[in-house]
Amino acid sequence: xxxxxxxxxxxxxxxxxxxxxxxxxxxxxxxxxxxxxxxxxxxxxxxxxxxxxxxxxxxxxxxxxxxxxxxxxxxxxxxxxxxxxxxxxxxxxxxxxxxxxxxxxxxxxxxxxxxxxxxxxxxxxxxxxxxxxxxxxxxxxxxxxxxxxxxxxxxxxxxxxxxxxxxxxxxxxxxxxxxxxxxxxxxxxxxxxxxxxxxxxxxxxxxxxxxxxxxxxxxxxxxxxxxxxxxxxxxxxxxxxxxxxxxxxxxxxxxxxxxxxxxxxxxxxxxxxxxxxxxxxxxxxxxxxxxxxxxxxxxxxxxxxxxxxxxxxxxxxxxxxxxxxxxxxxxxxxxxxxxxxxxxxxxxxxxxxxxxxxxxxxxxxxxxxxxxxxxxxxxxxxxxxxxxxxxxxxxxxxxxxxxxxxxxxxxxxxxxxxxxxxxxxxxxxxxxxxxxxxxxxxxxxxxxxxxxxxxxxxxxxxxxxxxxxxxxxxxxxxxxxxxxxxxxxxxxxxxxxxxxxxxxxxxxxxxxxxxxxxxxxxxxxxxxxxxxxxxxxxxxxxxxxxxxxxxxxxxxxxxxxxxxxxxxxxxxxxxxxxxxxxxxxxxxxxxxxxxxxxxxxxxxxxxxxxxxxxxxxxxxxxxxxxxxxxxxxxxxxxxxxxxxxxxxxxxxxxxxxxxxxxxxxxxxxxxxxxxxxxxxxxx
Amino acid sequence: xxxxxxxxxxxxxxxxxxxxxxxxxxxxxxxxxxxxxxxxxxxxxxxxxxxxxxxxxxxxxxxxxxxxxxxxxxxxxxxxxxxxxxxxxxxxxxxxxxxx
Amino acid sequence: xxxxxxxxxxxxxxxxxxxxxxxxxxxxxxxxxxxxxxxxxxxxxxxxxxxxxxxxxxxxxxxxxxxxxxxxxxxxxxxxxxxxxxxxxxxxxxxxxxxxxxxxxxxxxxxxxxxxxxxxxxxxxxxxxxxxxxxxxxxxxxxxxxxxxxxxxxxxxxxxxxxxxxx
Numbered sequence: 001x002x003x004x005x006x007x008x009x010x011x012x013x014x015x016x017x018x019x020x021x022x023x024x025x026x027x028x029x030x031x032x033x034x035x036x037x038x039x040x041x042x043x044x045x046x047x048x049x050x051x052x053x054x055x056x057x058x059x060x061x062x063x064x065x066x067x068x069x070x071x072x073x074x075x076x077x078x079x080x081x082x083x084x085x086x087x088x089x090x091x092x093x094x095x096x097x098x099x100x101x102x103x104x105x106x107x108x109x110x111x112x113x114x115x116x117x118x119x120x121x122x123x124x125x126x127x128x129x130x131x132x133x134x135x136x137x138x139x140x141x142x143x144x145x146x147x148x149x150x151x152x153x154x155x156x157x158x159x160x161x162x163x164x165x166x167x168x169x170x171x172x173x174x175x176x177x178x179x180x181x182x183x184x185x186x187x188x189x190x191x192x193x194x195x196x197x198x199x200x201x202x203x204x205x206x207x208x209x210x211x212x213x214x215x216x217x218x219x220x221x222x223x224x225x226x227x228x229x230x231x232x233x234x235x236x237x238x239x240x241x242x243x244x245x246x247x248x249x250x251x252x253x254x255x256x257x258x259x260x261x262x263x264x265x266x267x268x269x270x271x272x273x274x275x276x277x278x279x280x281x282x283x284x285x286x287x288x289x290x291x292x293x294x295x296x297x298x299x300x301x302x303x304x305x306x307x308x309x310x311x312x313x314x315x316x317x318x319x320x321x322x323x324x325x326x327x328x329x330x331x332x333x334x335x336x337x338x339x340x341x342x343x344x345x346x347x348x349x350x351x352x353x354x355x356x357x358x359x360x361x362x363x364x365x366x367x368x369x370x371x372x373x374x375x376x377x378x379x380x381x382x383x384x385x386x387x388x389x390x391x392x393x394x395x396x397x398x399x400x401x402x403x404x405x406x407x408x409x410x411x412x413x414x415x416x417x418x419x420x421x422x423x424x425x426x427x428x429x430x431x432x433x434x435x436x437x438x439x440x441x442x443x444x445x446x447x448x449x450x451x452x453x454x455x456x457x458x459x460x461x462x463x464x465x466x467x468x469x470x471x472x473x474x475x476x477x478x479x480x481x482x483x484x485x486x487x488x489x490x491x492x493x494x495x496x497x498x499x500x501x502x503x504x505x506x507x508x509x510x511x512x513x514x515x516x517x518x519x520x521x522x523x524x525x526x527x528x529x530x531x532x533x534x535x536x537x538x539x540x541x542x543x544x545x546x547x548x549x550x551x552x553x554x555x556x557x558x559x560x561x562x563x564x565x566x567x568x569x570x571x572x573x574x575x576x577x578x579x580x581x582x583x584x585x586x587x588x589x590x591x592x593x594x595x596x597x598x599x600x601x602x603x604x605x606x607x608x609x610x611x612x613x614x615x616x617x618x619x620x621x622x623x624x625x626x627x628x629x630x631x632x633x634x635x636x637x638x639x640x641x642x643x644x645x646x647x648x649x650x651x652x653x654x655x656x657x658x659x660x661x662x663x664x665x666x667x668x669x670x671x672x673x674x675x676x677x678x679x680x681x682x683x
Numbered sequence: 684x685x686x687x688x689x690x691x692x693x694x695x696x697x698x699x700x701x702x703x704x705x706x707x708x709x710x711x712x713x714x715x716x717x718x719x720x721x722x723x724x725x726x727x728x729x730x731x732x733x734x735x736x737x738x739x740x741x742x743x744x745x746x747x748x749x750x751x752x753x754x755x756x757x758x759x760x761x762x763x764x765x766x767x768x769x770x771x772x773x774x775x776x777x778x779x780x781x782x783x
Numbered sequence: 784x785x786x787x788x789x790x791x792x793x794x795x796x797x798x799x800x801x802x803x804x805x806x807x808x809x810x811x812x813x814x815x816x817x818x819x820x821x822x823x824x825x826x827x828x829x830x831x832x833x834x835x836x837x838x839x840x841x842x843x844x845x846x847x848x849x850x851x852x853x854x855x856x857x858x859x860x861x862x863x864x865x866x867x868x869x870x871x872x873x874x875x876x877x878x879x880x881x882x883x884x885x886x887x888x889x890x891x892x893x894x895x896x897x898x899x900x901x902x903x904x905x906x907x908x909x910x911x912x913x914x915x916x917x918x919x920x921x922x923x924x925x926x927x928x929x930x931x932x933x934x935x936x937x938x939x940x941x942x943x944x945x946x947x948x949x950x
Contacts, residue, residue, distance in 0.1 A: 714813060
C-alpha cells in the first residue's frame with residue numbers, strides 16, 4: 001500500500017519548528033522566530049486541507065487509511081508501530097487542530113510581542129501542536145498515549161511560562177499532577193487491553209471488540225476498560241473530580257488558554273472516547289457513568305462560573321461546563337454530536353479567550369471584571385467579535401452553538417435511558433445558567449460606566465510597554481478574531497437538524513456532519529426515512545404519524561432551550577446593566593451560599609486536606625524523608641562508617657609497639673597451632 | 684634406661700620457661716637470655732632423638748643451631764647497645780615507638 | 784640405674800637454673816643461672832652420647848655467648864629490673880596461652896612417644912669428632928659454608944650497630 005498522503009508530515013512539521021526555535025531561537029529576532037513557527041503551522045494546516053480534498057476522492061475501502069512507518073516496540077508477542085490512522089473522525093480533528101492552532105499562532109505574534117522568552121513560547125506552542133497531532137493521528141492507543149502525555153507536558157510548560165511567578169509554577173505543577181492521576185487510569189485500561197488482545201492497534205482491537213457481546217446490566221471486561229479510559233479522559237478534559245487544574249491553568253498566557261485549554265488539549269478526552277466508541281457502545285454501564293459525569297460537571301461548573309470575577313476564570317469554568325456537554329453526548333452514544341460540539345466550541349471558545357486577551361491587553365493587564373465596564377466604545381472591534389462569541393455560546397439561533405448544543409440536548413432526551421428527560425432538564429437548566437454568566441461577562445465588561453482604574457486609563461505603563469490609555473489591539477491580533485467569529489457563525493451550518501433545514505442555511509445538507517462521521521463513530525444519524533416495505537397504508541400512516549410527533553417534540557424542546565437562553569440573557573441584562581445595585585443586595589442576602597459558590601465550593605481546599613496534606617506532610621516529609629531517608633538509609637551508612645571506625649580503633653590497639661604484648665599474642669597463636677596438631681594427631 | 688619421653692618433657696619444660704621469661708621479664712637482656720634458653724631446649728630435643736634413632740645428622744643440626752644462635756646473640760646485643768644509647772633505658776616497655 | 788639418677792640430678796639443675804633466671808631481678812644473676820643451665824645441658828648431652836656437641840656447648844655457648852652477655856651487662860651497667868607493667872596482654876593472654884602450650888606439648892609427648900628407652904650406656908659415645916666431621920664436611924658442606932658467611936655478616940652487622948654515631 002503506497003503512502004500517497006504522507007500524513008507523517010503533519011505532526012512533524014511543527015516538531016521541526018519547535019526544534020529549531022527551541023535550540024536556536026534565542027539568537028533569532030522575533031520576526032524570524034514567528035516566521036518559523038507560523039510557517040510550520042501553516043504548512044501543517046495546508047497539508048491537512050489537502051488531505052481533506054484527497055479524502056473526498058478516496059474509495060470507501062481505503063478508509064480508515066492506516067499506514068505503519070516503522071516498528072517501535074517489539075517485546076515478546078507485543079508490537080507497537082509508528083503509524084497513522086486516518087478516518088473521518090481524525091480528519092475533522094486535524095482540520096480543527098491545525099486551523100484553530102494556526103489562527104492562535106498568528107494572534108500570539110501580536111499578544112506576546114513584548115514578552116520575554118518569545119522564542120520559548122513559540123517553541124512550546126509548536127511542540128504542543130506536534131503532540132496533539134500525534135494524538136489524533138495515532139494508529140494505536142500507545143502512540144495516542146505518547147501524544148496524550150506530550151500535550152500534558154506542553155501544557156505544563158506553557159502554564160508555567162511565567163515561571164518567575166510562584167502561582168504560575170504551582171499551577172503548572174497542579175495541572176501535570178492531576179493529569180497524571182487520570183493517566184494512571186488510562187494506563188491500567190491499556191494494560192487490560194494488552195492482556196486481552198495482545199496489541200493496542202485500533203484495527204485489531206476494534207474489530208475484535210465488535211465480536212464481543214453486549215455487556216448488559218452486568219459489568220464485564222469492556223466496562224472496566226471503558227471506565228478506566230474515562231478516568232483518563234476526566235483528567236485530561238477536566239471533568240469531575242479531576243477538573244481542579246483547569247481554572248488554575250489560567251495563569252498561563254491567554255493564547256495558551258485559548259489553544260490548549262479551550263480548543264484542543266482538553267478535547268483530547270472527548271476524541272478518545274469517540275475513537276473508542278466500539279468499546280463504550282458495548283458497555284452501557286460505562287456510558288451511563290460518562291453521561292452522568294458529563295452532565296454533573298456541566299451543571300457544577302456553570303454554577304461556579306456565575307460567581308467568578310476574573311474574566312478568564314469565567315471562561316475556564318465555561319470550558320469545563322461545555323466539555324461536560326460533550327461527554328453527555330458521548331454518554332448517550334451520540335458521538336458525532338459530541339464531535340460537532342467540539343468543533344463549534346473550538347471556534348467560539350478560542351474566539352472568546354482571544355478577545356478576552358484583547359480586552360486584557362487593552363487594559364494593560366487588568367483581568368478583574370469589576371474593574372472593567374463601558375469598553376464597547378473604546379475597543380469596538382474586540383467588542384464586536386466578543387459579542388458574536390457570547391451569543392454563539394449562549395445558543396442563539398443561527399449561530400454555531402445553537403445547532404451543536406441543541407443536537408446534544410435532543411439526543412439526550414431521545415435516548416432510551418430510564419429518566420432520560422432528567423438529562424435533558426438539567427442540560428437545559430445549565431444552558432440557561434451558561435447564557436446568564438456569559439451575558440453577565442458581556443455586560444460587565446462592555447456596558448455601563450467605566451470602572452477602569454485611572455492609572456490604566458491615563459498613564460500606566462504596563463509590562464507590554466504601551467502608553468497607558470485603553471487602546472484597541474493591533475490588526476495581527478484582530479484578524480484571527482474576525483476569522484474565528486465568521487467560523488462561529490457558519491460553523492453550525494454543518495450540522496443543521498432536519499426539522500430546521502428549511503429555515504436555516506446549511507452546508508452540505510441537513511445533518512451533514514453526522515452523515516460524514518457516521519462510519520467512524522458507528523452512530524447513525526436520525527433516520528427519518530420511512531420503513532422500506534410498508535405493509536399497508538395504515539402502517540405507513542402510523543409511521544408518518546410517529547415521525548411527525550417526534551418532529552414536534554424536537555421543535556418544542558429546541559424552543560425550550562432557546563427560552564432558557566433568553567431568560568438567562570434577560571436576567572443578566574437586569575442585574576448588570578439596568579439595576580447594577582441588585583447583585584450586591586442579592587449576594588448579601590444569601591451571603592454564605594454566595595461565598596461558597598464564589599470559592600468554587602472549596603473543592604481545592606477539600607482536596608488539599610484529603611490528599612495533598614497527608615501526602616506531602618505525613619508521607620513525603622515525615623515518613624519518607626525523616627524516617628526512611630534520614631533515619632534508615634543515612635543512619636545505616638553513617639553507622640557503617642562509624643562501625644568501621646570503632647572496629648579499627650579497637651584493632652589498632654594490637655599495634656601498640658609493646659614487644660611483650662606481641663609475644664603474648666604469638667604465644668597464643670603457637671598454643672593454637674599445637675592444639676591443632678595434637679587434635680590432628682588424635683584423628 | 685631413661686625413657687626418651689623424659690628428655691622430651693624436660694626440653695618442653697625448658698622451652699616453656701623460656702617463653703615465660705620472654706613474657707614476664709622487662710629487661711631486654713633478660714629477654715634475650717630467655718631466647719637462648721629456648722634455643723637450648725630445642726637442641727636437647729635434637730640430641731635426644733639423635734641418640735634414639737642413632738642418626739648423627741641431628742647433631743650436625745645442633746651444630747648449626749648453635750652457630751646461628753651465636754650470630755644472633757652478637758647482632759642482637761649490638762642492637763641492644765644501640766637502643767640503650769638512644770633511649771637510655773633497658774626496659775622494653777619503654778621502647779614502644781618505632782622511630783629511634 | 785646410674786643413668787637415671789644422673790639424669791634426674793642434672794635435669795633438676797636445668798630446671799632450677801631456668802626458674803632462677805626468671806626469678807632474679809638483676810640480669811647478671813640471670814646470666815649466671817643461664818650458665819648453670821648450659822652446663823647441665825652439656826652433661827645431659829654426654830649422657831646421650833654426644834661428646835662433640837657437649838664440648839661445643841661448653842666452649843661456644845657457655846664460654847663465648849654467655850661471656851658476651853655478661854660483657855654487655857657490665858658495659859651497659861644494667862641495674863635491677865624496674866617495675867613497669869605496660870602490657871596486660873602479655874600477662875593475661877600470654878601466660879594462660881603458655882600454660883596451655885605446655886600442657887598440650889607434654890600431653891602430646893607423653894601419649895605419642897614410644898616408651899622405649901634410649902639404648903645407650905654411659906660412656907658409649909657415638910657422636911665423636913670424626914663421625915661428625917665426616918658428616919659436616921661431606922654431606923652438609925654447603926650449609927657449613929653458608930653459616931660461615933652468616934657469621935661474617937653478623938660480625939659486620941654487630942660492628943656497624945655498635946659504633947658510636949659521628950657527632
